[in-house]
Amino acid sequence: MAHLSRVIVLIDMDCFYCQVEEKLDPTMAGKPIAVVQYNPWRGGGIIAVNYPARDKGVTRHMRGDEAKRKCPNIVLARVPQVRGKADISKYREAGNKVAEVLQTFTNLLERASVDEAYLDITEAVEKRLNNESHNIDVDKLINTFVVGYADTKEFIRLANNNELFENNVKLAVGGLITEEIRAAVLEKTGYKCSAGVAHNKILAKLVCGLHKPNKQTILPHDSVSILYESLPVTKIKSLGGKFGKTLSEELNITFMSQLAHFSEKQLAQKFDDKTGRWLYNIARGIDNEPVTLRLISKSIGCCKQFPGRTALTATRDVKHWTSELASELSERLAKDQEENNRKGKQIVISFAQNDIHSSRTIPLNSYEQSKIAECALAVIDKFCQRSDGSYSINFLGMSVGNFQEINQKSSITKFFLNMSKKQKISDEKNIQDTESITAIPQKCSEAKEISALEEEPNNQTEDDASDLSIYSRTTEEMEMDSDDLIYYEDICPNSVSSEPIHCFTISSQSSEEMESSRRSSMQSFFAKYFGDKTNETQEEDQQGQTVTVRGPQPEEKIEVPEVERPIPMLSFRLPQNLNEENSVLCDVCNKKVKLVNFGHHMDFHEAKSASKQNSSPTATLNKYVKEAQSKAKVTAVKRKSTEKLKPISSFLLATDGLNESNSEVCLECSKRIKLCDIASHTDYHVAKKLHDEINARPLPKSIMPSTSKKKYPETNENGITKFLKKYPEL
DNA sequence: CATGGGGCATGC
DNA sequence: GCATGCCC
Ligand SMILES: Nc1ccn([C@H]2C[C@H](O)[C@@H](COP(=O)(O)OP(=O)(O)OP(=O)(O)O)O2)c(=O)n1
Ligand SMILES: [Mg+2]
Ligand SMILES: [Mg+2]
Numbered sequence: 250m251a252h253l254s255r256v257i258v259l260i261d262m263d264c265f266y267c268q269v270e271e272k273l274d275p276t277m278a279g280k281p282i283a284v285v286q287y288n289p290w291r292g293g294g295i296i297a298v299n300y301p302a303r304d305k306g307v308t309r310h311m312r313g314d315e316a317k318r319k320c321p322n323i324v325l326a327r328v329p330q331v332r333g334k335a336d337i338s339k340y341r342e343a344g345n346k347v348a349e350v351l352q353t354f355t356n357l358l359e360r361a362s363v364d365e366a367y368l369d370i371t372e373a374v375e376k377r378l379n380n381e382s383h384n385i386d387v388d389k390l391i392n393t394f395v396v397g398y399a400d401t402k403e404f405i406r407l408a409n410n411n412e413l414f415e416n417n418v419k420l421a422v423g424g425l426i427t428e429e430i431r432a433a434v435l436e437k438t439g440y441k442c443s444a445g446v447a448h449n450k451i452l453a454k455l456v457c458g459l460h461k462p463n464k465q466t467i468l469p470h471d472s473v474s475i476l477y478e479s480l481p482v483t484k485i486k487s488l489g490g491k492f493g494k495t496l497s498e499e500l501n502i503t504f505m506s507q508l509a510h511f512s513e514k515q516l517a518q519k520f521d522d523k524t525g526r527w528l529y530n531i532a533r534g535i536d537n538e539p540v541t542l543r544l545i546s547k548s549i550g551c552c553k554q555f556p557g558r559t560a561l562t563a564t565r566d567v568k569h570w571t572s573e574l575a576s577e578l579s580e581r582l583a584k585d586q587e588e589n590n591r592k593g594k595q596i597v598i599s600f601a602q603n604d605i606h607s608s609r610t611i612p613l614n615s616y617e618q619s620k621i622a623e624c625a626l627a628v629i630d631k632f633c634q635r636s637d638g639s640y641s642i643n644f645l646g647m648s649v650g651n652f653q654e655i656n657q658k659s660s661i662t663k664f665f666l667n668m669s670k671k672q673k674i675s676d677e678k679n680i681q682d683t684e685s686i687t688a689i690p691q692k693c694s695e696a697k698e699i700s701a702l703e704e705e706p707n708n709q710t711e712d713d714a715s716d717l718s719i720y721s722r723t724t725e726e727m728e729m730d731s732d733d734l735i736y737y738e739d740i741c742p743n744s745v746s747s748e749p750i751h752c753f754t755i756s757s758q759s760s761e762e763m764e765s766s767r768r769s770s771m772q773s774f775f776a777k778y779f780g781d782k783t784n785e786t787q788e789e790d791q792q793g794q795t796v797t798v799r800g801p802q803p804e805e806k807i808e809v810p811e812v813e814r815p816i817p818m819l820s821f822r823l824p825q826n827l828n829e830e831n832s833v834l835c836d837v838c839n840k841k842v843k844l845v846n847f848g849h850h851m852d853f854h855e856a857k858s859a860s861k862q863n864s865s866p867t868a869t870l871n872k873y874v875k876e877a878q879s880k881a882k883v884t885a886v887k888r889k890s891t892e893k894l895k896p897i898s899s900f901l902l903a904t905d906g907l908n909e910s911n912s913e914v915c916l917e918c919s920k921r922i923k924l925c926d927i928a929s930h931t932d933y934h935v936a937k938k939l940h941d942e943i944n945a946r947p948l949p950k951s952i953m954p955s956t957s958k959k960k961y962p963e964t965n966e967n968g969i970t971k972f973l974k975k976y977p978e979l
Numbered sequence: 980c981a982t983g984g985g986g987c988a989t990g991c
Numbered sequence: 992g993c994a995t996g997c998c999c
Contacts, residue, residue: 265999286983294982296999310982328984335984362986362999490997548986557980597993610992648986835991842991843994850991852992893992952989952996 252448252535253416253470256423258368259445259453260351260430262344263462265364266297268440269343270326281305281320285313286328286335292317293327300462332573334553337363338581343440348544350437354430357735359540367450368430369540374422384409385421392431393424394460397472404469417469420446424467431465449536454486473534477505485531491949496528508532520951527957538954542735545589550648551577552599561642567629568622574647575622582616582649593649596621598628601644602898607632609893613649621647632896848894 262268266284271277281302285293292313305320313325328335344363352358357369387405395404407413408421423446434442444465445457452473456466468476482505483493499519502508509532517525530536551574561567586592599608609628614620625647633640832841835850842850 261999287981290981296983312982337984341985364999487997492996546986550985552984554981554983556983559980606994608993646984838991840991846991846994849993853991896993949996950990954988 250416252537253414255369255371255448256374256419257447257449257453257540258370258423258427258430259361259450259457260347260366260368260427260434260442261444261457262347262364262440262442264297264299264303265344265440266328266340267299267302267326269340271299272439274326277324277326281307281323282326283307283311283313283316283323284326284328287330288313288325288327291315292325296328332577333570334551334573334577336577340364343438346438347434347440347442350434351430352544353433354426357540357542359543360545367453367540370423370426371419373426374419377422377426378418385418385425389428390421390424392428392464394464394466395424395472396456396459396466396468397475404467413469414471416448417471420448420467420469424465427465448534450538450540451486451531451536452534455480455484470534474506477509477532477534480505482508487952492951495949496951505532523953523957524951527951527953530957537956539956545585547652548648548650549578549581549585549593550597550646551581552644552646552648555643555645557643559643561645562639564634564638564640567633567640567642567645568626570645571626571629572618572622574645575625576618578647578649579616579618579621586616586655589652591652591654592616593652595649595651596624597646597648597650598625599644599646599648600629600633600642602633602641602896604643605896605898606644607896607898608646632893632899635899845897852894 264282267282270284271282279301281304282299283295283302284297285295287293292315295307295309295311295313295316298307298309298316302316302320302323305323307316307320307323311319316323316325328337329339330336341363344360347364348358348360348366351366351368355368355370355373359367361367385405385408387402390401390405393401395401398404404413404417405421408418427444427446431442431444434440441463443457443461443463445453445455445459445468446465447453447456447468448470452468456468456476459466481503482497483489485493485505487493488496496508497503500508500511508528511519511529511532513525513529515525516528519525520528553570553574555561555570561570582593593613595610596613597608597610599606601607609632611624611628613624629640629642629645633642635641832843833847834840835842835847835854837851837854
């Protein structure tokens with residue numbers, strides 16, 4: 250049974266921020282504790298509560314004052330305030346310490362949040378089963394619960410007597426190792442944690458929460474049905490939100506066991522293929538999501554809200570907070586560069602006006618605080634500043650991503666340097682491969698200024714290392730070895746990541762394969778991987794269209810012309826008579842697109858087509874001009890492709906310095922509006938209403954992991970489809 | 980007025 | 992590229 254072959258552990262720290270505070274101030278020990286941020290207003294907002302305080306009814310999201318009322322002797326620890334904002338760096342760093350300990354136990358670790366991580370310990374378990382054939386000592390499972398067994402002893406007794414399926418023996422050994430992991434975490438960091446042990450991530454996560462402070466829980470596969478009988482569907486990760494609710498309502502079910510009564514077809518019909526398949530599997534305790542090697546975050550950001558009256562209106566306030574955020578970000582980026590040998594290439598500037606959130610992405614060329622502040626401010630001014638120079642901003646954020654490795658030494662040099670370094674305990678077989686994974690640098694293309702749509706041309710050279718690599722292996726060989734695949738992201742933090750890489754050949758993964766361009770990377774990867782056969786390989790993609798995987802193409806410089814492009818009138822003025830059509834049919838992809846998103850949607854197409862060889866962006870756009878005008882009934886205006894659309898929220902207006910002679914009171918909001926702004930102000934109200942309506946309506950859609958999306962999973966579980974599904978473009 | 984700050988994946 | 996949903 251393939252889906253029972255793995256042993257997956259989810260480690261989650263207990264009331265983590267509270268533990269961090271307690272360790273720093275041991276006088277708190279044993280007392281009820283909560284961590285708050287921004288103390289002054291009603292005692293601050295609680296974000297973590299320890300177990301004694303939970304017993305008194307204190308919960309997250311409560312105000313500090315309320316917690317004091319419920320639990321008078323509670324200790325309220327405060328999140329450090331730096332530069333006028335809450336700064337959670339200390340908890341992040343504490344989480345890093347924990348992760349370092351976890352790394353010593355497995356080469357397959359996925360950090361899932363500040364305080365939890367998934368570990369695939371299958372190999373460690375199998376190794377132990379091979380080496381030590383003696384019985385499992387139940388005394389070493391003193392903190393372990395087993396779902397479906399009143400007593401852990403009974404489960405172990407059966408396991409030792411060979412009266413259980415081997416999968417359960419694996420889980421029992423997994424429990425043993427997990428006790429060791431948790432003991433090591435406590436010893437090395439002083440923090441307690443809980444754990445779930447199961448055959449997949451979803452179930453490990455689920456059962457971790459079953460026995461929470463300082464305990465661990467094993468879920469044998471045969472106990473899934475018992476567990477599901479009284480388990481609300483909303484307890485499953487990713488079903489806790491809107492989709493989980495509609496799932497329950499649509500199917501008229503409450504518990505997971507009821508979900509299993511539906512066929513895959515029914516579920517696919519109700520929702521979509523991908524979601525249907527995922528739900529069908531999960532209802533049977535099956536989840537094929539791999540533990541993806543990820544030790545560090547893919548983005549580093551900070552943000553702050555300015556609620557109610559505190560909304561930013563004056564230029565100097567906007568400048569001030571932009572500067573403060575840039576300062577924190579700059580500091581954290583510098584540290585990240587030291588620790589992780591990488592540099593972010595993109596920054597996303599986010600803001601909200603009247604609770605309407607928008608964001609704009611721009612290239613990042615410098616980690617210098619002043620540079621970050623400067624470009625952030627330019628964006629904010631461009632999209633938020635009103636005609637009188639004022640603002641109305643209740644949220645600011647900036648987040649850096651698209652990290653690329655900095656390359657000093659050659660990858661080979663660095664690989665051997667790291668080979669000879671530190672060794673870890675537990676599971677030996679792939680340790681060296683693991684070390685190399687974190688060590689392999691990627692090619693770092695110069696931080697040259699590129700337009701958002703421009704792909705960096707790069708020379709696709711036939712590097713020598715490819716002879717040693719997986720690329721020379723056949724598809725069949727790869728499929729046979731699918732169990733040995735490691736899903737990794739660390740080498741390749743961009744979207745190119747997540748290809749499974751064979752353990753043995755990790756070291757041959759030359760830096761030349763890491764390209765700034767998604768397109769060329771995919772092509773070279775495929776071409777080398779599958780050899781000549783690649784050129785004929787045909788598969789069906791998600792939409793059922795036949796796609797042909799092409800071999801490497803001659804280098805082509807992609808021209809990004811200064812395309813004049815139409816945008817919906819909405820971006821600056823709404824049509825007076827809106828019909829109920831909130832969406833238009835995109836002529837490029839034939840999909841329904843919300844009117845408000847149409848401009849950005851075309852940016853999306855342009856970005857995509859820029860990374861393909863054949864399509865001419867101009868031609869596509871010209872076609873769109875016509876269709877958009879007739880179908881969407883919006884007035885097209887011209888915009889340079891390098892310009893970004895104004896968000897809906899830019900309809901906001903100034904309210905100060907106005908009187909009867911130069912202004913009128915808006916019937917809609919009773920605010921005084923400059924005469925010259927009346928037209929666009931009323932447009933704002935229409936836009937806001939439309940925005941609210943659009944965002945209130947849509948039926949919740951599920952966000953399922955990529956592995957459930959394949960159309961023909963049984964026949965193509967591994968090999969080429971694994972790659973194809975990652976690259977729908979192919 | 981006002982749970983806030985942070986991160987990930989996905990759809991269009 | 993941007994918005995959204997889900998989660999910690
Ligand atoms: N909405 C949230 C949820 C969590 N956290 C922070 C504080 C928590 O301490 C930490 C870990 O989140 P958990 O959900 O794992 O909760 P705890 O670790 O606090 O408690 P538990 O013992 O239930 O895991 O993340 C947060 O800032 N905001
Ligand atoms: Mg926790
Ligand atoms: Mg957690």
